[in-house]
Amino acid sequence: MPLCEAEEDCRAINHGMPWTLEEKVYLAKFHGPDGLEMVSASLGRDKHAVNACMQRLKRQGIWDKYKNMPYEEYEQIVLKGERGKEHAM
Known part of the structure; x- marks a missing residue:
């Protein structure tokens, strides 16, 4: 599922944000089964990041x-x- 309509206009929603422990564990657990594209989209992060x-x-x-x-x-x-x-809200 794309994060936006036009791929060239798309920016990862978490670009520049620090990685949380939850995101790091998610990446390690699901990178193999889901692949780079899916993990990247799920985390709102660029594939390079x-x-x-x-x-x-x-x-x-x-x-x-x-x-x-x-x-x-x-x-x-x-x-x-x-x-x-x-609590942050």
């Missing part, structure tokens, strides 16, 4: 930790992030 983050996580040695994280633990991160967003 997604690749750069992936390489950074691998260099830091935490890619496999996030990739193999149990879904229950990932869900807790997501819920914690959602609660934080509610």
Whole structure:
């Protein structure tokens, strides 16, 4: 699903924003099954930014930790992030 009508006018909605823990874990867990295009669109990030983050996580040695994280633990991160967003509003 495209983020906007015209691809050439499209900008990632999270461009320039810091990566959250939730996004990093999502990237590691779903990059393989969903592929770069889907993960990029889901996160609202440019494909180049997604690749750069992936390489950074691998260099830091935490890619496999996030990739193999149990879904229950990932869900807790997501819920914690959602609660934080509610308090920020």
